[in-house]
Amino acid sequence: xxxxxxxxxxxxxxxxxxxxxxxxxxxxxxxxxxxxxxxxxxxxxxxxxxxxxxxxxxxxxxxxxxxxxxxxxxxxxxxxxxxxxxxxxxxxxxxxxxxxxxxxxxxxxxxxxxxxxxxxxxxxxxxxxxxxxxxxxxxxxxx
Amino acid sequence: xxxxxxxxxxxxxxxxxxxxxxxxxxxxxxxxxxxxxxxxxxxxxxxxxxxxxxxxxxxxxxxxxxxxxxxxxxxxxxxxxxxxxxxxxxxxxxxxxxxxxxxxxxxxxxxxxxxxxxxxxxxxxxxxxxxxxxxxxxxxxxxxxxxxxxxxxxxxxxxxxxxxxxxxxxxxxxxxxxxx
Numbered sequence: 001x002x003x004x005x006x007x008x009x010x011x012x013x014x015x016x017x018x019x020x021x022x023x024x025x026x027x028x029x030x031x032x033x034x035x036x037x038x039x040x041x042x043x044x045x046x047x048x049x050x051x052x053x054x055x056x057x058x059x060x061x062x063x064x065x066x067x068x069x070x071x072x073x074x075x076x077x078x079x080x081x082x083x084x085x086x087x088x089x090x091x092x093x094x095x096x097x098x099x100x101x102x103x104x105x106x107x108x109x110x111x112x113x114x115x116x117x118x119x120x121x122x123x124x125x126x127x128x129x130x131x132x133x134x135x136x137x138x139x140x141x142x143x
Numbered sequence: 144x145x146x147x148x149x150x151x152x153x154x155x156x157x158x159x160x161x162x163x164x165x166x167x168x169x170x171x172x173x174x175x176x177x178x179x180x181x182x183x184x185x186x187x188x189x190x191x192x193x194x195x196x197x198x199x200x201x202x203x204x205x206x207x208x209x210x211x212x213x214x215x216x217x218x219x220x221x222x223x224x225x226x227x228x229x230x231x232x233x234x235x236x237x238x239x240x241x242x243x244x245x246x247x248x249x250x251x252x253x254x255x256x257x258x259x260x261x262x263x264x265x266x267x268x269x270x271x272x273x274x275x276x277x278x279x280x281x282x283x284x285x286x287x288x289x290x291x292x293x294x295x296x297x298x299x300x301x302x303x304x305x306x307x308x309x310x311x312x313x314x315x316x317x318x319x320x321x322x323x
């Protein structure tokens with residue numbers, strides 16, 4: 001019983017260390033590998049859709065990871081690597097959509113809604129008759 | 144007047160929400176727009192599935208009317224679903240149907256086609272998956288329609304259905320026929 005419990009705890013703690021990136025995919029140069037990881041973390045896995053290719057075990061994600069590393073070794077900058085993938089899969093592969101004409105609404109809507117809400121609140125509060133000085137405080141003190 | 148405003152506003156907001164949600168319901172977020180649409184087909188040169196047959200080359204698909212490129216694999220379950228349709232349209236001579244066997248063992252693919260029939264005029268194998276990525280393939284099956292100028296006119300992710308065929312592919316076939 002206790003053994004099983006220990007085994008369960010052991011599994012729960014140490015199974016977290018599983019990564020999708022296989023050692024044989026990794027680049028020799030740690031700096032380049034770090035760049036590859038950084039780029040991969042921002043590219044969407046197209047099969048699983050809400051994982052990055054860095055997290056995913058899907059075979060397409062693996063292919064893309066390999067391509068990212070290939071481009072880096074070929075001397076591409078991070079932007080060039082991302083462009084290479086975007087050219088094939090569109091902005092959809094970017095987990096963080098870029099700010100441009102067709103995504104402007106996506107980025108600006110929260111701020112627009114905030115302005116509308118603040119404007120609404122301000123007009124509403126202005127319409128309320130101003131409470132007499134100290135009323136609220138007296139109310140609380142009376143209780 | 145004030146009361147009317149108070150009643151109309153929620154009703155109006157409700158209507159706007161309703162329209163937005165209705166549009167949202169009818170859009171499939173899994174269908175990704177292809178970046179290749181109306182652009183030239185990326186170049187590829189894929190070895191044939193059967194040894195001895197010519198490679199499937201993107202350059203050779205040009206100037207020959209409409210070509211349908213079907214990305215498949217023996218491991219792909221939905222490919223079996225669309226297979227009967229491919230067999231049926233494969234006999235059509237108004238266009239050329241070619242297959243790209245994606246990330247598949249050649250023996251498995253041969254077995255698959257021997258069992259279910261081979262609808263393709265030509266088959267190229269992409270075992271490393273590089274051409275599939277150049278095409279922006281996210282999963283099999285996936286079908287591309289390429290016109291005589293080598294321009295990608297349509298991408299259908301997922302299995303072809305008679306409805307997709309009639310509404311999206313048939314018009315392209317007709318157009319290609321007129322052009323030639």
